[in-house]
Amino acid sequence: MRMVAALFAGLIFGLGLIVSQMINPAKVIGFLNVAGDGWDPSLLLVMGSAMIITTIGYKLVFKKDQPVFDQDFHVPTSQVIDRRLLSGAAIFGIGWGLGGLCPGPAIAALALGAPQILWFVAAMLVGMAAKKLALN
Amino acid sequence: MTTFTPISALIGGGMIGLSAVLLMLTNGRIAGISGILGSLFEPNQTDRTWKIAFVSGLFLAAFIYGAVSGTTVEVALPHRLELMIVGGLLVGFGSRLGGGCTSGHGVCGVSRFSKRSIVATAVFMAAAIVTVFAIDVAGGGL
Numbered sequence: 021m022r023m024v025a026a027l028f029a030g031l032i033f034g035l036g037l038i039v040s041q042m043i044n045p046a047k048v049i050g051f052l053n054v055a056g057d058g059w060d061p062s063l064l065l066v067m068g069s070a071m072i073i074t075t076i077g078y079k080l081v082f083k084k085d086q087p088v089f090d091q092d093f094h095v096p097t098s099q100v101i102d103r104r105l106l107s108g109a110a111i112f113g114i115g116w117g118l119g120g121l122c123p124g125p126a127i128a129a130l131a132l133g134a135p136q137i138l139w140f141v142a143a144m145l146v147g148m149a150a151k152k153l154a155l156n
Numbered sequence: 157m158t159t160f161t162p163i164s165a166l167i168g169g170g171m172i173g174l175s176a177v178l179l180m181l182t183n184g185r186i187a188g189i190s191g192i193l194g195s196l197f198e199p200n201q202t203d204r205t206w207k208i209a210f211v212s213g214l215f216l217a218a219f220i221y222g223a224v225s226g227t228t229v230e231v232a233l234p235h236r237l238e239l240m241i242v243g244g245l246l247v248g249f250g251s252r253l254g255g256g257c258t259s260g261h262g263v264c265g266v267s268r269f270s271k272r273s274i275v276a277t278a279v280f281m282a283a284a285i286v287t288v289f290a291i292d293v294a295g296g297g298l
Contacts, residue, residue, distance in 0.1 A: 025182035026206040030213020031220065033175035033187060033259075038221045038229055040168020041161065046232040052160035052288040062157045066169035073173025074267035079181060086168070087184030094184050096255075099271050107259070108254020109276040111246050113283025119243025120233075122258040123251060124189040126244075127211060129231060131218035136233045140244040147248020148194040153282060155253065 022089040034128040040066045045120025052117055089112040115147075176264050179210070188260020189214070190251035239291075254280070 041047045042063065044139045050060035058078050087093060116122050121129065126144060160171060176187040183206055192207045194269055201207075218229055233240070251257040261280075265273020 022183050022206050026179065026185075026209040027213040029175045029182070029187065030210035030215075031181040032171050032178065032286070033210075034166075034176060034214040034217025034277065035221055036168045036171030036173075038168070038217060039171060040165050041198055042168065043218075043229065044158070044231040047158045047209040049288055052284050053292060054285055055289050056292060058157045058159075062158070062161050062165040064170075064193045064267040065162055065165035066172070067258075069166045069169025069252075070173040070176070070263045071267050073170050074176045074207050078267055079171065081181045082175060084181075087180065087183045092184060093180065095186065095268070096265075096270070096272075101272055101275050105272055105276055106279055107177075107199030108213045108250050108252070109279035109285045110254075111250030111256060112254055112288045113250070113280030115243045115246025115250055116258070116280065116285025117243075117284035119247065121240075121243070122189075122247060123193055124214065124257070124259050126247075127189065127193070127214045127228075129218055130215055132229060132231060134233060134239055137231075139237060140177050140240045140247075143195075143241045145243025145249035147245040147250075148190070149197065149248075150245075150253050151252040152194070152198065152202050153248045 025077075025089060027047040033124065036070075037125050037128045042066055043121075043132075045125075048122075048125070049120040051122075168273075172259075172263060173267075176259075176267070186255050186260055186264045188257060190257040191255070191260050193246075194252045250280075 037043045047060065048063060051063035053059065121140055123144065126137065126141050128140055179187045186288040192210055195201060196204060222228055227239050230262050256273065256276060259272040266277055
């Protein structure tokens, strides 16, 4: 059941990215380009809407003692703001600005078969492996 | 250049939120794509199955969307291939180093009022905006 629920969650996540057009790098860059003419604030509403639903939903879910198919909630507890967090976020942000894709939309857009997206995902996996090898 | 699409943005964003809530309710997990994807390839993972299932759902969504709506998903790729490759490398490396991306930090973390996630989200948003501005000024890519 865990697998079915996760598959279903992944599917809804992907459909949400498609409906909101966040799998379109031009749409993402249209938001990030705040200084350009014809700024497209759509991404702000996508994030806002997702955050509101998640905030309310998490509040309700965390009232339960445990998840439906597991013994515990696996939630990060660290509050440390260190150099890794800051430099990682900055490096990620630069990459996001360059490609117009972050990990979720990149996977959801793979099915479209565009060579740029295939290359982006391949490079992303190499980047993930490089982090693991270099810094653990 | 793209146009503002508030309705589809709100609906799509709501679906992303529902997905995050569903994954927490059923599996007790954060819907952080970089974490799920990155840890898939690490040795000694005991809980690979739900991660593979989630990523499969994410990958299959475009096919389901196409079959149900009868339309194809349109994307415009504004950048040259080398920008996509460098972008991919940085996204992969940075998201793992910083412990999350737009979904894990941006949606799930901020919604838990995690201090780390709020800071990370502010930093990657600012970095991305500056990057796009720099490319624009340099006259490349877009």
